[in-house]
Amino acid sequence: MHLHSLELFGFKSFADKTTFDFHAGITAIVGPNGCGKSNVLDAVRWVLGEQSAKSLRGDEMADVIFNGTDTRKPVGFAEVSLTLSDCATDLAVDWHDVRVTRRVYRDGNSEYLLNKTPCRLRDIQNLFADTGVARAAYSMMEQGKIDMVLSSRPEDRRAVFEEAAGITKYKTQKREALRKLEATEANLLRIGDVIKEVKRQIGSLQRQAGKARRYQALHTDLRVLDTQHSRKQLDSLEAELARCHAEIARLGESEEANRAKIDMGENELAEQRAVLDKIDRQIADGRTELQRLQSEIGTHQNRIQFNRQHAEELTELIERCKKDIAAAETKRAQHGKEIDQANALIEKTSQLLQAKEGELAKVTDLIAEFRAERSGHEAKLEALRLSGSKNEKRIAELEDEISGLAIRRDATEENRRDLDDAISGARVKSNVR
Numbered sequence: 001m002h003l004h005s006l007e008l009f010g011f012k013s014f015a016d017k018t019t020f021d022f023h024a025g026i027t028a029i030v031g032p033n034g035c036g037k038s039n040v041l042d043a044v045r046w047v048l049g050e051q052s053a054k055s056l057r058g059d060e061m062a063d064v065i066f067n068g069t070d071t072r073k074p075v076g077f078a079e080v081s082l083t084l085s086d087c088a089t090d091l092a093v094d095w096h097d098v099r100v101t102r103r104v105y106r107d108g109n110s111e112y113l114l115n116k117t118p119c120r121l122r123d124i125q126n127l128f129a130d131t132g133v134a135r136a137a138y139s140m141m142e143q144g145k146i147d148m149v150l151s152s153r154p155e156d157r158r159a160v161f162e163e164a165a166g167i168t169k170y171k172t173q174k175r176e177a178l179r180k181l182e183a184t185e186a187n188l189l190r191i192g193d194v195i196k197e198v199k200r201q202i203g204s205l206q207r208q209a210g211k212a213r214r215y216q217a218l219h220t221d222l223r224v225l226d227t228q229h230s231r232k233q234l235d236s237l238e239a240e241l242a243r244c245h246a247e248i249a250r251l252g253e254s255e256e257a258n259r260a261k262i263d264m265g266e267n268e269l270a271e272q273r274a275v276l277d278k279i280d281r282q283i284a285d286g287r288t289e290l291q292r293l294q295s296e297i298g299t300h301q302n303r304i305q306f307n308r309q310h311a312e313e314l315t316e317l318i319e320r321c322k323k324d325i326a327a328a329e330t331k332r333a334q335h336g337k338e339i340d341q342a343n344a345l346i347e348k349t350s351q352l353l354q355a356k357e358g359e360l361a362k363v364t365d366l367i368a369e370f371r372a373e374r375s376g377h378e379a380k381l382e383a384l385r386l387s388g389s390k391n392e393k394r395i396a397e398l399e400d401e402i403s404g405l406a407i408r409r410d411a412t413e414e415n416r417r418d419l420d421d422a423i424s425g426a427r428v429k430s431n432v433r
């Protein structure tokens with residue numbers, strides 16, 4: 001059996017899928033501190049079923065999943081696959097290669113696969129038992145483990161040697177067989193108790209069995225008697241049935257006759273119902289008519305009442321009118337007298353009016369004469385106004401002329417004074433000479 005390869009994906013510092021092929025002759029992996037050498041061993045232990053997160057240098061199982069760097073995001077799950085070749089004999093299986101895979105998710109769920117088929121951890125442990133290939137086996141010694149083995153208790157050291165000697169599997173089987181033996185002994189004890197209890201119950205069960213047997217014999221007698229009784233009852237019932245059949249036949253005939261009578265009765269009933277419906281309709285019509293007449297009577301009575309009141313009011317009105325007529329007669333007689341007086345006055349006034357109209361005609365003629373005269377005067381006045389305005393114009397011209405002459409006169413006067421002054425000056429000069 002050879003370690004063939006190890007595939008890591010998302011496990012600790014191996015973010016990308018990394019495959020280690022262990023060719024013949026590879027004896028070591030070397031690298032600087034912190035490059036991930038121990039992570040490779042952790043991966044081998046983990047894929048073989050390591051359950052302790054602490055021994056994988058973490059706090060919980062999900063810590064084995066690559067949890068990112070400054071430049072890279074964390075991944076969702078870690079997967080490691082270990083392939084062993086040439087293992088048909090060592091592992092007593094039919095396959096040449098065995099590939100063990102373990103996967104863990106962030107929620108802590110783990111799954112195992114054996115040659116890509118899902119399986120239990122126990123299947124993997126059973127497969128590698130006594131081969132030295134197991135998470136706690138001597139074939140994997142991490143840093144400091146050799147020291148620990150050498151300085152540990154003899155019992156712990158013995159476990160390593162037992163594993164190497166290939167007896168661990170038998171010891172496990174022995175432990176399992178002893179456990180089963182203990183369980184069987186416990187079962188035997190329980191069975192002894194059960195037997196004691198059953199023996200105690202046998203007496204009462206025997207009494208119950210005697211009772212049951214007696215019950216069965218009596219029950220058989222009862223069935224025989226019951227059968228005979230039933231036979232007799234059957235005979236009497238059959239006779240009764242025959243009587244009933246005859247009665248049914250007779251009743252059938254009378255039923256026919258009664259049915260025909262019922263049909264006839266129903267026909268008659270239908271006719272009577274039709275007549276009754278007609279009468280009902282007439283009654284309903286009569287009721288409607290009655291209601292109509294009653295409401296008409298009510299209307300007429302109201303009108304009579306109203307007319308009575310109206311008649312009383314009219315009688316009162318007639319009384320009042322008669323009184324008014326009497327008063328009006330008196331007034332009319334008085335007005336007749338007043339009219340006569342007025343007529344006499346009108347007669348007198350019309351005579352006066354005629355006289356006044358004659359006067360008016362004269363005055364009108366006079367007015368016409370005056371009007372003609374006035375229009376003559378007005379024409380003259382207009383002519384006078386025209387000549388007046390002409391005269392005013394002439395006066396204004398003359399006044400302009402006068403003022404021009406006055407100016408000229410003043411100028412001439414000035415001239416004359418100058419000449420006088422010149423003359424008197426000349427005279428004074430001549431006198432002096």
Ligand code: ATP
Nearest residue numbers: 012013033034035036037038039063064065066067
């Ligand atoms: P040494 O020679 O000192 O023993 P080593 O080569 O054995 O070192 P490991 O201990 O295998 O190195 O690897 C440690 C490296 O793995 C550290 O750089 C650590 O940051 C990284 N590492 C561990 N767990 C994770 C994880 N879950 N995600 C990312 N990186 C991780």
Ligand code: MG
Nearest residue numbers: 037038039143
């Ligand atoms: Mg290391």
